[in-house]
Amino acid sequence: MPASSSPRAQARLPLVAFFGALSLFFATLEYLFPTPPWFKLGLSNLPMLIALDFFTLPELLLLLVLKVVGQGIVNGTLASQAFVLSAAGSLASFVVMYMAFRLIPRRWVSLIGLSLAGSMASNAVQVGLSMAWIFGPASGIIAPWFLGLGTASGLAIGWGAETLQRHSRWLRRVKRGQSATA
Amino acid sequence: MAKVRQPKPRRPKRPDLLDTLVHPTLRFVWGLALIAVLVLAPRWETRAAVMLLGAVLATLAGKRISFGYFLVLAGTVVFFHLLAPFGKVLASPLGFPLTEGALLGGWKNGLTMAGLVFVSLGTISRKLHLPGRFGELWALTFAWYERLMESKNRIHPRAILLSVDRILEHHYPTLPRDEGDESASPLWTAGLREPHTATTVWGWLLVLATILATTTLGVLLK
Numbered sequence: 001m002p003a004s005s006s007p008r009a010q011a012r013l014p015l016v017a018f019f020g021a022l023s024l025f026f027a028t029l030e031y032l033f034p035t036p037p038w039f040k041l042g043l044s045n046l047p048m049l050i051a052l053d054f055f056t057l058p059e060l061l062l063l064l065v066l067k068v069v070g071q072g073i074v075n076g077t078l079a080s081q082a083f084v085l086s087a088a089g090s091l092a093s094f095v096v097m098y099m100a101f102r103l104i105p106r107r108w109v110s111l112i113g114l115s116l117a118g119s120m121a122s123n124a125v126q127v128g129l130s131m132a133w134i135f136g137p138a139s140g141i142i143a144p145w146f147l148g149l150g151t152a153s154g155l156a157i158g159w160g161a162e163t164l165q166r167h168s169r170w171l172r173r174v175k176r177g178q179s180a181t182a
Numbered sequence: 183m184a185k186v187r188q189p190k191p192r193r194p195k196r197p198d199l200l201d202t203l204v205h206p207t208l209r210f211v212w213g214l215a216l217i218a219v220l221v222l223a224p225r226w227e228t229r230a231a232v233m234l235l236g237a238v239l240a241t242l243a244g245k246r247i248s249f250g251y252f253l254v255l256a257g258t259v260v261f262f263h264l265l266a267p268f269g270k271v272l273a274s275p276l277g278f279p280l281t282e283g284a285l286l287g288g289w290k291n292g293l294t295m296a297g298l299v300f301v302s303l304g305t306i307s308r309k310l311h312l313p314g315r316f317g318e319l320w321a322l323t324f325a326w327y328e329r330l331m332e333s334k335n336r337i338h339p340r341a342i343l344l345s346v347d348r349i350l351e352h353h354y355p356t357l358p359r360d361e362g363d364e365s366a367s368p369l370w371t372a373g374l375r376e377p378h379t380a381t382t383v384w385g386w387l388l389v390l391a392t393i394l395a396t397t398t399l400g401v402l403l404k
Contacts, residue, residue, distance in 0.1 A: 032342075168350075169351055
């Protein structure tokens with residue numbers, strides 16, 4: 001178990017599991033939106049963005065594993081190159097978002113900014129991997145579209161996360177529950 | 183006098199028939215095997231067979247399936263594939279080439295997407311146990327996921343975030359439990375570790391027969 005084994009950390013693990021499930025749920029909701037088959041909105045990133053404020057680094061890494069592997073199993077892509085692309089993109093996105101969240105004061109960067117940075121990192125890594133390893137340099141032809149759509153979806157998901165964080169009754173209850181157990 | 187809107191009566195939950203036949207862990211492995219066949223099958227006919235099998239399993243598992251939603255999903259995937267012409271031109275309405283390769287590719291992908299969800303719905307049980315502490319967390323994640331998926335029909339496209347928020351509130355009560363309010367107990371403190379039955383002979387037959395039949399179909403149609 002990568003997360004800390006203190007009693008408080010143990011009590012928080014179910015919340016990590018719930019956020020993991022939420023990522024899988026949002027990944028499924030992607031199908032509500034018509035997108036080109038080669039492009040994913042990255043809705044599963046929304047719980048990750050909100051989670052930055054809740055969890056420690058080991059808990060966030062555990063959530064990342066649950067999100068990436070869970071999506072691989074639920075979508076059936078675990079044994080394909082799509083899983084490698086998704087895992088690499090998610091890891092790059094997480095590293096960039098976490099660094100920005102920890103290093104830049106909150107008044108200077110919103111969840112929209114964090115989402116945009118994460119989305120750009122994820123898409124850049126996926127385009128790079130596709131060109132270098134899977135589809136060859138010719139796939140660079142879709143790079144501008146891919147990055148452009150990624151920017152738009154990063155902004156939209158950041159806006160969604162920001163809205164949910166400001167207005168969600170569920171999040172307020174989670175926060176109250178967390179402070180009650182602290 | 184203001185008219186009080188009566189809440190719609192909830193449809194009774196259908197029983198999970200597969201639960202009485204197949205152990206949750208074997209069911210999970212069964213799902214992975216079917217997903218492998220679905221993803222690796224080169225022909226669309228095999229994928230269609232696995233998708234239909236997934237739909238039957240999901241129904242046996244007590245899940246409600248919206249075929250309209252999956253038709254729209256498959257149609258969208260086909261449409262986007264058609265935008266990238268590939269292979270023999272079948273027709274050119276309004277000068278736009280409808281190609282065989284794009285049509286088949288889109289159809290195959292649409293079937294795969296629908297099949298993945300159906301198979302997952304049919305084979306992921308909330309009673310799934312994996313070994314170790316990580317396994318417990320993993321099982322919990324999938325159990326939550328399954329519960330959230332059961333609520334996806336309550337999502338309103340015009341108020342997605344609001345409806346998602348209400349679903350989360352419903353499934354994840356975080357305030358201290360009111361006395362006597364059993365519905366407010368968190369999943370991990372009540373009901374998760376329900377006892378499960380061992381796989382029956384009929385269960386083993388069902389698992390082996392479906393894996394064998396779909397694999398054989400995949401090999402024969404290669």
